[in-house]
Amino acid sequence: MNWTALLIIIGVAIGILIRFSGYNLNMNRPKKNPERPFPQQWRNLLVQYVAFYNRLNPLDKSKFEKRVHIFLLNVQIVGVDTEVTHLDRILVASGAIIPIFGFDSWHYSNLEVVEIHPDKFLIPNTDQYANGLVGWGKMEGKVKLSRKALVEGFYNNNDQKNVAIHEFVHVLDMQDGKIDGKMAKVIQEIDLKPWLQIIHTKMKAIQTGNSSIRDYASTSNAEFLAVISEFFFENPDKLEREHPDLYRMLDHFYNPKTRPKPQPKSKQGNPPKDRFKGPSNNNGPREVKSALVN
């Protein structure tokens, strides 16, 4: 086989892989990088609304800002029947970066558009309304969010609900082309069985009314992952207190830099305290339910 033929085959294979998922997260350089410092106005919004950011140390704050900046340079945020505000942009970018902050250099290379709707919007081809939606099929490359739910998600840090984090966890889960709660690009094979077992156990507790995890998590493995991730990033202290087994597992998945090295069974111990804990309290009203196109 000559080199030209080989290069063509490699090119086609890469093309197929790129088409495999419309939401590739990868470590390639993003198309656009910041050329100016992070605007102070944006920083003020992070301080005011994003408790996850406020809990980071100064170095990680600066990393978070850079990743928010890169996200906003590379993903279009458009308003539908509304004008997009600076706050919308900062909250969308924060919701996108929080779940992948533990993975250095990852970015959403194929996410093209985030649509902001004033409130709940109609799920295409249905008569149902949603606060959040990850596009599939014709809508690939698109995330839709209700502004009301988006803002409430960050305003109230004590209800374990955040629609932006929820939808971007679906995007993260979708990296292998399947939304199944297995996060194939994040969860190592060795951890999959215990993860699925714990989902099963916790879902049973939810279904019998014996859980502080909200009911929507028992809809499917994918929804369990998204809902429990909202809990983990928004109220980690409560999760650690009430579901230490789940807390340890999520910390292990989302904070690979602090992930303990594989050790012989029974010697694994607790991972170090996570660096990316979210807030532990705040007040404010909200009612959010998100949906997903399957």
Ligand SMILES: [Zn+2]
């Ligand atoms: Zn969902």
